[in-house]
Amino acid sequence: MDSQGVWIIPGAECLFIQQWQDAAILFYGQSGETHCLMGLSIELIKFLKDAPASTAELYKQICLQFDVDDEKLLEQQIEIVLGEFKSLGLIELLVA
Amino acid sequence: MASSAKGLRVVIGSFRVRVHCREKSFINTFSLLYQDFELSRSDFNDFHIALQRPLNLRRWYNRQIIFCADGQSAFEPFPLSHAMPLFEWGLNWFIARRSHQYLMLHAGVVEKKGSAIIFPALPGSGKSTLSAALSLRGWRFLSDEFGLVRASDGLLQPLPRPVPLKNESIGVIRKFAPEAIFGPQFPKTRKGTVAHLKPVWSSVENTHQLAHPRFVIFPQYTPGSETTLTKVPKHYAFLRLATNAFNYEVMREKGFFLVRNIIDRCACFNLTYSSLDDVCEFLDKLIAEDEKL
Numbered sequence: 001m002d003s004q005g006v007w008i009i010p011g012a013e014c015l016f017i018q019q020w021q022d023a024a025i026l027f028y029g030q031s032g033e034t035h036c037l038m039g040l041s042i043e044l045i046k047f048l049k050d051a052p053a054s055t056a057e058l059y060k061q062i063c064l065q066f067d068v069d070d071e072k073l074l075e076q077q078i079e080i081v082l083g084e085f086k087s088l089g090l091i092e093l094l095v096a
Numbered sequence: 097m098a099s100s101a102k103g104l105r106v107v108i109g110s111f112r113v114r115v116h117c118r119e120k121s122f123i124n125t126f127s128l129l130y131q132d133f134e135l136s137r138s139d140f141n142d143f144h145i146a147l148q149r150p151l152n153l154r155r156w157y158n159r160q161i162i163f164c165a166d167g168q169s170a171f172e173p174f175p176l177s178h179a180m181p182l183f184e185w186g187l188n189w190f191i192a193r194r195s196h197q198y199l200m201l202h203a204g205v206v207e208k209k210g211s212a213i214i215f216p217a218l219p220g221s222g223k224s225t226l227s228a229a230l231s232l233r234g235w236r237f238l239s240d241e242f243g244l245v246r247a248s249d250g251l252l253q254p255l256p257r258p259v260p261l262k263n264e265s266i267g268v269i270r271k272f273a274p275e276a277i278f279g280p281q282f283p284k285t286r287k288g289t290v291a292h293l294k295p296v297w298s299s300v301e302n303t304h305q306l307a308h309p310r311f312v313i314f315p316q317y318t319p320g321s322e323t324t325l326t327k328v329p330k331h332y333a334f335l336r337l338a339t340n341a342f343n344y345e346v347m348r349e350k351g352f353f354l355v356r357n358i359i360d361r362c363a364c365f366n367l368t369y370s371s372l373d374d375v376c377e378f379l380d381k382l383i384a385e386d387e388k389l
Contacts, residue, residue: 014349016349017333018360019361020329020330021330022331023330024331029348032345032348034344034352036331036335
């Protein structure tokens with residue numbers, strides 16, 4: 001798990017999320033792009049919108065909020081989602 | 097309806113349009129189709145449109161007409177006989193390019209008993225034919241092409257105009273409503289044969305009365321099918337509505353909030369149909385049931 005820095009959403013104040021049941025639509029003012037999110041990705045983006053966090057902190061938050069059966073699988077899924085967010089330009093890693 | 101040397105100034109929806117054309121066939125068709133529209137007394141116009149013959153050599157052997165928007169030629173010339181379809185398409189283009197005070201959904205819109213239905217759809221899905229049919233069964237017709245969502249309050253601005261029916265749809269609507277008034281048929285346009293259905297008087301008369309969106313329904317004409325309505329998830333409806341808008345990206349977060357508010361307040365469905373009589377009755381019942389709630 002990457003613990004070298006914290007993930008931030010640049011211009012988090014212009015990121016808007018609308019959730020309906022198990023899916024959400026996100027508008028990101030920095031890029032002008034609209035995205036559709038589901039499942040874990042919704043929870044991660046909500047945490048990051050509230051405050052920057054490291055991968056480990058995000059993992060802890062998810063574990064606190066949800067029943068986690070397979071911790072290893074969750075770790076992998078978080079890494080995958082964060083990688084996707086990064087490639088979409090939604091988040092950046094700040095290294096101290 | 098008479099045209100002066102300065103052109104005719106007519107109120108179309110919330111727009112004041114100045115139209116100038118000296119071609120008699122266009123003036124006759126325009127006078128028929130726009131006969132119920134209010135004339136503008138204002139010197140201020142949103143759009144200045146001129147239809148005129150191009151000053152090129154072809155004018156001597158192949159009569160053509162060009163669409164000028166604010167003095168600039170906007171498209172390739174059309175055959176002179178296609179002046180009316182050119183005017184309608186040109187006005188669509190002009191509105192889509194300029195009217196960012198609205199979120200412009202690519203959709204038909206009709207209203208009954210205070211509830212508007214938005215029919216977002218791609219060309220060929222039957223939204224114009226469906227909107228036209230409903231308008232001929234007592235629904236208020238707001239548009240077959242533009243769902244204009246006012247940015248300030250999210251209400252729908254009517255833009256009733258002649259409905260350009262294409263190919264088989266012309267005969268379908270003539271049979272469905274023999275009393276419907278059509279302009280001439282224009283064969284061999286870029287979209288096949290086109291004929292414009294005159295919008296019903298009551299819809300034109302109420303053009304300044306905004307409507308509340310209540311349903312978002314994605315129509316699909318499927319020959320031989322039963323009329324069926326299937327609920328769709330809100331996020332799916334959002335994406336289809338936004339990607340179908342002319343200026344969602346241009347409006348940025350304002351566009352996001354306008355689409356979100358529509359989807360939040362509306363029930364969203366897919367509609368499959370083949371019979372216009374059946375689908376009109378079906379949607380009448382939907383509105384009646386909604387009114388009881």
